[in-house]
Amino acid sequence: MKKSRWTLVLSLVLVLSMFLSACGGGGSNGGNGNSGGDDGGSESAKQELNLTDSAEIPSMDTTQATDTTSFKAMNQVFEGLYRLDKNNEPTLGVAAEEPQVEEKDGETVYTFTLREDAKWSDGSQVTAEDFIYAWHKALHPDTLSPYASMFGTAGIKNGNAIVTEGDPLYGKVEELGAKAVDEKTLEITIEKETPYFKSLLTFATFYPQPKAFAEEQADKYALEADTMLYNGPFVFSEWNHGEGWNYKKNTEYWDADVVSLENISVKVVQDVATAVNLYETGKIDRAGLSSDFVDQFKDREDFNTILEPTMFFLRMNQENEALANKNVRKALFLAYDRDGLVNVLLNNGSIAAKYFVPSDFVSGPNGDDFRKFAPEGFHADMGEEEAKEAWKTGLEEIGKDSVELEFLTTDSELASKIAEYAKEQYESKLDGLTLTINKQPWKQFLELEDSGDFDISTGGWGPDYPDPMTFLYMFETDGAYNRMAYSSEKYDELVSNAKNETDPAKRWEMMQEAEKVLMEEDIAIVPTYQRGLAILQKDYVQNYYVHPFGADASYKWIKIEGK
Amino acid sequence: MGRYIGGRVVSMVITFLIIASLTFFLMKLLPGTPFNNQEKLSDAQIVQLNEKYGLNDPVAVQYFNYMTNLLTGDLGVSFQQDGRQVSTIISERIGPSAYLGFQSLLVGTILGLFLGIIAALRHNSFWDYGTMVIAVLGISIPSFVIAGLMQYWLGVKWQLLPVAYWDGFAYTIMPTIAIASIVVATIARFMRTEMLEVLGQDYIVTAKAKGLSSTAVVIRHTIRNASIPIITIMGPLVVGLMTGTLVIERIFVIPGLGEKFVNSILTNDFPIIMGTTLFFSFLFILVILLVDILYGIVDPRIRLAGGKE
Numbered sequence: 004m005k006k007s008r009w010t011l012v013l014s015l016v017l018v019l020s021m022f023l024s025a026c027g028g029g030g031s032n033g034g035n036g037n038s039g040g041d042d043g044g045s046e047s048a049k050q051e052l053n054l055t056d057s058a059e060i061p062s063m064d065t066t067q068a069t070d071t072t073s074f075k076a077m078n079q080v081f082e083g084l085y086r087l088d089k090n091n092e093p094t095l096g097v098a099a100e101e102p103q104v105e106e107k108d109g110e111t112v113y114t115f116t117l118r119e120d121a122k123w124s125d126g127s128q129v130t131a132e133d134f135i136y137a138w139h140k141a142l143h144p145d146t147l148s149p150y151a152s153m154f155g156t157a158g159i160k161n162g163n164a165i166v167t168e169g170d171p172l173y174g175k176v177e178e179l180g181a182k183a184v185d186e187k188t189l190e191i192t193i194e195k196e197t198p199y200f201k202s203l204l205t206f207a208t209f210y211p212q213p214k215a216f217a218e219e220q221a222d223k224y225a226l227e228a229d230t231m232l233y234n235g236p237f238v239f240s241e242w243n244h245g246e247g248w249n250y251k252k253n254t255e256y257w258d259a260d261v262v263s264l265e266n267i268s269v270k271v272v273q274d275v276a277t278a279v280n281l282y283e284t285g286k287i288d289r290a291g292l293s294s295d296f297v298d299q300f301k302d303r304e305d306f307n308t309i310l311e312p313t314m315f316f317l318r319m320n321q322e323n324e325a326l327a328n329k330n331v332r333k334a335l336f337l338a339y340d341r342d343g344l345v346n347v348l349l350n351n352g353s354i355a356a357k358y359f360v361p362s363d364f365v366s367g368p369n370g371d372d373f374r375k376f377a378p379e380g381f382h383a384d385m386g387e388e389e390a391k392e393a394w395k396t397g398l399e400e401i402g403k404d405s406v407e408l409e410f411l412t413t414d415s416e417l418a419s420k421i422a423e424y425a426k427e428q429y430e431s432k433l434d435g436l437t438l439t440i441n442k443q444p445w446k447q448f449l450e451l452e453d454s455g456d457f458d459i460s461t462g463g464w465g466p467d468y469p470d471p472m473t474f475l476y477m478f479e480t481d482g483a484y485n486r487m488a489y490s491s492e493k494y495d496e497l498v499s500n501a502k503n504e505t506d507p508a509k510r511w512e513m514m515q516e517a518e519k520v521l522m523e524e525d526i527a528i529v530p531t532y533q534r535g536l537a538i539l540q541k542d543y544v545q546n547y548y549v550h551p552f553g554a555d556a557s558y559k560w561i562k563i564e565g566k
Numbered sequence: 567m568g569r570y571i572g573g574r575v576v577s578m579v580i581t582f583l584i585i586a587s588l589t590f591f592l593m594k595l596l597p598g599t600p601f602n603n604q605e606k607l608s609d610a611q612i613v614q615l616n617e618k619y620g621l622n623d624p625v626a627v628q629y630f631n632y633m634t635n636l637l638t639g640d641l642g643v644s645f646q647q648d649g650r651q652v653s654t655i656i657s658e659r660i661g662p663s664a665y666l667g668f669q670s671l672l673v674g675t676i677l678g679l680f681l682g683i684i685a686a687l688r689h690n691s692f693w694d695y696g697t698m699v700i701a702v703l704g705i706s707i708p709s710f711v712i713a714g715l716m717q718y719w720l721g722v723k724w725q726l727l728p729v730a731y732w733d734g735f736a737y738t739i740m741p742t743i744a745i746a747s748i749v750v751a752t753i754a755r756f757m758r759t760e761m762l763e764v765l766g767q768d769y770i771v772t773a774k775a776k777g778l779s780s781t782a783v784v785i786r787h788t789i790r791n792a793s794i795p796i797i798t799i800m801g802p803l804v805v806g807l808m809t810g811t812l813v814i815e816r817i818f819v820i821p822g823l824g825e826k827f828v829n830s831i832l833t834n835d836f837p838i839i840m841g842t843t844l845f846f847s848f849l850f851i852l853v854i855l856l857v858d859i860l861y862g863i864v865d866p867r868i869r870l871a872g873g874k875e
Contacts, residue, residue, distance in 0.1 A: 062648035069606070147614055149607055168610055226650055244647065245659055245821040246732065270731065273825070274816050276714060280722050280729045446598025446834055449605055467606070483608050 048543060048566035050265045052558070053287045055272040059245060063225040065210040066141040066148040071555055074207050078554030079250055079267075080235040083210045084115055084134075084189075085201055087557065089548045091469070093201040097121045097129055097211065097234070102191075110160060110180075111193040113200075119187070120257040123213050123232040131183035133211035139176040141208055142166060150208045154179065156468055157203045158195035198368075198507055202469045206553045236262045236559040247271050250558070263562040279539070288544050292537040294350045294417075300539060308352025309536045312364035312551040313465040314474065315356075317425070317529040318487040323458045325406045330397030332526040335459075337382060337390035338432040339425065345532050348424055352535025357381055360471045360518055361533050364551055368507040373471050376515045380530070381522040387432055394433045405435035411457035414442045418461060421531075452486050460486075462528075466552045471514045472501065473552075478521060478528075489527040494520045541566075571859070578851045585847045586840070590632060593839050594625050600645040600834040619645070632840070641844075642837035646830070652841035656823065660845075662732050663815070663822035667807040670742045674749025679796070681750065682757025683789065689762065697754055704751025710813045713744040717817065730819040741818045745811055749803055756799060760792035767791075794865050801857040805850050 060076050062068040068077065078086070085093035095101070102113040121129040141148035142165050154162030160180025164172040172178050180192030193200065203209065213232040217224045225231040228242035236258070237250035247270035252262050272278045275293045282290040292300060300306045319326045319335065326332060341355030354362070357380025360373050367373060382389075398404060412422040419442060426438045438459070443451060452460050464484075466473040477484040480495050494517055501513035521527050540547065543566040548557045598604060599612055600619075607615070616622045620631070635642060641652035685697040720740060721729035728737050764770065765788055773783045812824035823842060830838035 059647065061646050064648055067648045069601075144614060145618070147611070147618065149601065149611065149615070151611070152608070166611075168614070222649060226648075243821070244650070244655070245826070270819060271821075272730070272819050274819075277717065277730050277817055277819060280717050283722050284725065284729050286729060286731075444832065446596065446604070446832075450597040484605075 048563045050263050050563050052264055052267045052544065052561060052563065054267065054269045054289055055278050055281070055287050056247075056269050057271070057273050057291075059271055060242070060248065063231060065137060065207045065212060066146060066150075068207060069149045074554045075556055076248070076269075077207045077210065078235070078556070079237045079558050080233040080239060080253070081207070081210045082121075082235045083206070084204045086559075087202070087205045087548075087550050087553060089546070089557075089560065091550050091552075093205050096205070099187075107192075111196060113191045113193065114184070115189045115191070117187040117189065118257050121234060122255040122257070123216070123234050124238050124253055124255050125213075125216070125232055126255060127213065127215075127232075128186065129211055129234050130186045130214075131189040132186070133214050134189055134209075135181060135183050136214040136217070137210060137212035138179060138181055140212065142176045142179060144174045148208060150206075153203065153206060153208045153467075156197075157200055157209075158193045158197045160192040160194040195503075196505060197470070198510075199468050199470045202552075206468075237264075237267065240266070245271065258559075262559055264558060267558060282539050289538060289540045289547070292351065292539060294348065294537075297350045297537050301537075303539070305539050305542060307538050307540060309538065309549055310352060310354065310363050311465070311534045311536055312361040313463060313534040314359060314361050315461070315463045315531050315534065316359065317531065318452070318457075318460045318462050319528065320455060320458050320460070320486075321488040321490075322455055323408070325397070325401055325403070325408070326458060328397045328401050329526060330393045330400060331406070332397075332529075333382075334390045334394035334397055334433055335429065336526050336529045337385050337393065338387065339428055339529060339531065341531055343428075344421070344424060345535075348420055349532065349535070351537040353532045354535065356530045356533045357383055357522070358518070359522060359528065359530050360474050360514075361466075364466065365469050365471060367511040373511075373515070377519070381519070382526075390432060391434075394436075398435065403435075405437070407437045407439065408458040409441050410438045411441045411443065411448065411451060411460040413445050413448045413461070418442070421461065455486060455488065463534075469552050471518070472498075475501075475514055475517050475521075487527070489525070491520060491525050491527070494525065571855075574855055574858070578855065581851055582844070582847060586633070586636060586844055587629070589840060589843045590629055591625070593836055594628075596831075596834050598834055600836055636840075636844075641841045644835055644838050646833050646835045646838070652837045655826065655838065656841055656845055659821060659823040659826055662820050663808070663811065663824060666738060666741055666745065666811060666814075666820060666822065667804075669738060670745035670811075671749060671804060671807055673742055674746035675753055675800075677746070678750040678753025679757055679793075681754040683761060683784075685754065685758040686761030686765065686792075687784065694758075697758070701751040701754045704747040705755075707747070709744045709747060710817060712747055713740065713814055713817045716740045716743065730817070732818075732820045737818075741811075741814050741820060744814050744817075745807065749807075752799060752803065753796060756795055757792060760795055761788060764788050764792045790864065794861070797857055797860050797864060801853055804853050808846055808849055 056072050056075075058070070058072045060073050061070055062073050063077065063080075065077060065081060068074060082096040084096055084098040086096040088094040097117050098115045099118040100116060102115045105112045105114070115131075117129060117131060123129060138154070140146045142151050142154060142162075147166070151166045152163075155166070156162075161172055161178045162180070164170045165174065165176060165179060167173060180194065182190050184190050197203075211234070212224075216232050220230045223230045228239040228248070231239075233239070233253055234256070236253055236256050238253045239248055240251040241249040247268065249269070250264075250267040252265050253259065256262065270287075272281065275291070275296065278287065278290040279292065279296055281287045317335070319332050321327045336357075341357070345353045345355050358374065358377060362374040362378075363372065365373050377383075398406070410422055410425065412418045422440045422442070426440060429436055429438055441457070448460075451457055464474060464477065475498055476482065478489055478494065479485065479498055480490040497513050497517035497520060501510050501517065504510040504513060522530070543563050545562045545564050546560040548560060549555060550557065599607075599616070600621075601607060601612070601615055604612070613622075620628065623631075632642075639653075641656075644650050644652055644655060647655065681697040681700065685694040688694055716727075717729055717740065720727045727740055731737055770783060770787055773787050774780070778786075811822065812828055814820070815822040815824045823845075826838060827842040827846070829835070830842060
């Protein structure tokens with residue numbers, strides 16, 4: 004009792020002192036960032052890393068996950084035939100060597116030999132059967148993976164047919180072009196070659212699952228740290244749902260010698276300010292920043308920005324009479340000041356984009372970045388003047404002197420700011436245009452967009468696989484992600500030809516041509532920016548590799564040096 | 567009293583069932599699917615997934631299934647946290663929320679009563695004004711502002727307390743202060759007003775005239791009579807603490823239930839929406855009952871059960 008009285012007095016004093024200091028304090032923040040933590044600087048720094056994530060892990064079942072948090076965690080504790088290296092190239096994982104490739108009856112057969120020393124964390128062998136088990140599970144209607152379409156994307160035989168309802172092969176998972184020849188030999192039959200087949204195999208949907216163990220755990224498999232087995236560089240030592248999870252080094256991992264980190268702790272921290280405060284007190288080693296924190300930190304050495312291959316753009320619904328007019332769309336494309344958006348509003352390393360396939364994403368057959376073609380994007384030399392002109396012509400063509408459009412967006416703080424920005428941009432530059440902003444919660448937004456119930460809507464898209472097609476296929480006529488009644492025979496033909504073209508160089512050209520049709524000729528969408536990510540990272544954290552697709556990051560090669 | 571409580575329990579069960587049904591149907595009006603990456607699922611996949619989770623059945627059938635499961639104590643499994651039982655999720659999350667809520671309520675109430683009593687007894691003095699300044703600040707400054715300021719000054723600048731996480735008593739201090747501030751402010755103001763009113767009553771004059779010491783007058787006659795309205799506001803305060811700690815949980819990274827509650831609505835995680843709503847309603851109904859019973863104890867004039875002795 005006495006103790007709690009004192010706690011009360013203490014609390015009161017604390018509250019009071021806080022108010023007083025809050026009133027009296029000047030702007031004395033900033034300063035240097037190396038407060039807190041031990042400043043040992045010893046050579047054998049503790050190989051421990053403290054991180055945060057903004058969400059819980061929804062699922063550790065490789066066939067069921069759909070979100071970045073899960074994929075990132077899986078990349079540390081599981082491993083497929085390949086994994087992404089620091090250059091985002093597939094490097095050998097469970098596969099012992101590059102596969103033997105044979106042509107058989109017009110199909111290509113890849114034969115993989117698995118490593119002798121690829122083990123699950125209980126010491127048992129990772130077998131070809133474990134791969135087949137997981138893949139069949141992903142495709143079976145009862146346990147269907149939201150990413151089941153990946154098998155078709157990879158070109159694996161019957162991958163599409165098995166998940167297509169009404170197809171004679173629907174649900175017949177044993178018809179998949181993948182089989183376990185023996186314990187260490189996995190044979191994959193490809194019906195359609197793609198340049199990104201090996202990269203796709205680094206994706207969680209293609210990981211193995213320990214068949215015997217998973218069957219024994221049944222519906223408890225992968226729900227807790229002790230109901231799964233691991234074959235990656237790390238294992239979960241703890242998984243406290245809602246609070247966070249801890250990794251420790253996997254001693255059974257075949258490449259354990261190159262793994263430096265002993266322990267990694269990840270806590271779920273949703274509030275950016277909290278993450279920054281934790282970083283400043285040395286509790287975490289890396290923190291993502293929102294735009295409002297960038298100015299405070301951008302001159303510090305531990306500040307960095309990463310360009311992500313995620314594109315943001317405006318859909319223009321061509322069901323709308325005005326938006327069906329190309330000059331009106333051109334005016335909207337040109338009148339938008341992207342520099343103001345990325346430099347002032349976003350301020351986090353995002354870059355202005357007048358293109359749709361992102362920069363620093365994929366390289367073509369000749370090794371050049373896709374964006375090297377039209378690096379500035381499209382209509383790059385035109386600006387406000389041309390916008391006004393196009394607007395005038397457009398209005399004349401549709402015979403109106405004013406247009407009202409609904410601008411559909413989501414209800415997040417950032418989306419609201421961007422919507423206000425767009426409204427201001429457009430209404431001040433295009434006479435007679437009125438934008439009405441319609442903010443909706445995410446799910447409602449998707450519903451309205453999907454049913455075409457909008458004039459202009461804000462879109463965002465990140466890649467599912469390392470190829471421009473993951474962006475370009477969206478706008479095929481009646482495509483599931485088109486949603487804006489855009490239809491161009493020329494575009495459809497280019498995209499469909501590129502899908503079937505086997506010559507990589509020709510295919511690349513077709514996709515560049517398709518982007519040109521979409522953006523330059525048809526002006527179907529208004530691209531706005533390519534997203535950047537501002538982060539703080541302690542200088543003693545080395546080799547933290549981030550990836551543009553699949554799992555966000557790899558911890559396998561991280562080292563703590565000079566802490 | 568027994569008969570009164572029995573009657574109340576029956577009406578509680580009915581209220582509970584009505585809440586369950588209403589929540590169920592309102593929830594079904596939410597647009598979109600409960601699936602995680604809806605924007606990347608094809609229509610055919612959505613149909614298949616709906617089938618898998620029984621979401622293609624008519625709403626009436628789904629309602630019937632849900633209520634039957636509910637009566638057997640089965641709250642279902644989460645969509646967002648693949649396959650985990652709703653009851654498990656609630657039970658692992660409720661600990662920190664309950665601890666924090668209870669500690670804040672305790673600290674806030676005691677401190678609030680203390681300040682309110684002092685202010686009334688030292689009416690128009692420095693203590694009175696000081697208390698009222700604190701009360702006004704506590705009510706007008708939102709808890710997340712207090713939380714943010716504390717985190718920056720006590721956590722980062724002076725490094726007196728841990729910035730965040732949930733790992734022992736030291737970690738509970740800042741969140742408790744942030745949440746308790748509103749409780750302190752509310753109760754201090756009410757207590758002061760009530761005390762002042764009671765102190766002016768004839769029976770206080772009588773008690774003093776009888777020769778009772780002023781301590782006895784304050785404790786036995788004033789505080790007891792002044793605390794009836796406090797019990798009235800305790801109900802809403804407790805409920806506010808149950809649901810209103812979300813922001814604080816977020817700022818201090820406390821693995822509580824508030825975050826789940828809000829997130830489930832944003833992501834259409836139907837079983838979690840139902841589970842948390844029913845859980846909170848249950849607590850709410852229980853608190854109301856407790857408050858009503860407390861009335862009778864504090865003030866015998868308030869008859870609960872039709873005057874039967």
